[in-house]
Amino acid sequence: MELHVKSYExxxxxxxxxxxxxxxxxxxxxxxxxxxxxxxxxxxALHVFYKNGETIVAYTRI
Incomplete structure (x- = not known):
């Protein structure tokens, strides 16, 4: 799994x-x-999510 933290942009x-x-x-x-x-x-917000391959498996926004 891979962690991502991204702004809206x-x-x-x-x-x-x-x-x-x-x-x-x-x-x-x-x-x-x-x-x-x-x-x-x-x-x-910051969008924080885990991806397993191309599938988002967990998400939150801060």
């Missing part, structure tokens, strides 16, 4: 898309929380 479109999909899966679908998942904090 450093994220590729594909990685950002995968991050957003997983956040929606976990927080909106699985936890049944209806709220806006993507917000302005994404542009200010």
């Amino acid at each position: 450093m994220l590729s479109k594909d990685v950002l898309f995968n991050i957003i999909c997983e956040r929606i899966n976990v927080f909106v679908v699985e936890q049944q929380c209806s709220y806006q998942e993507v917000d302005s904090i994404d542009k200010q």
Whole structure:
């Protein structure tokens, strides 16, 4: 596994898309929380994630 720490500007479109999909899966679908998942904090945060090959296996934003 490989650790990545990136600003919003450093994220590729594909990685950002995968991050957003997983956040929606976990927080909106699985936890049944209806709220806006993507917000302005994404542009200010550091995005920290582990990848196993091309798959993101863990994620948080700081």
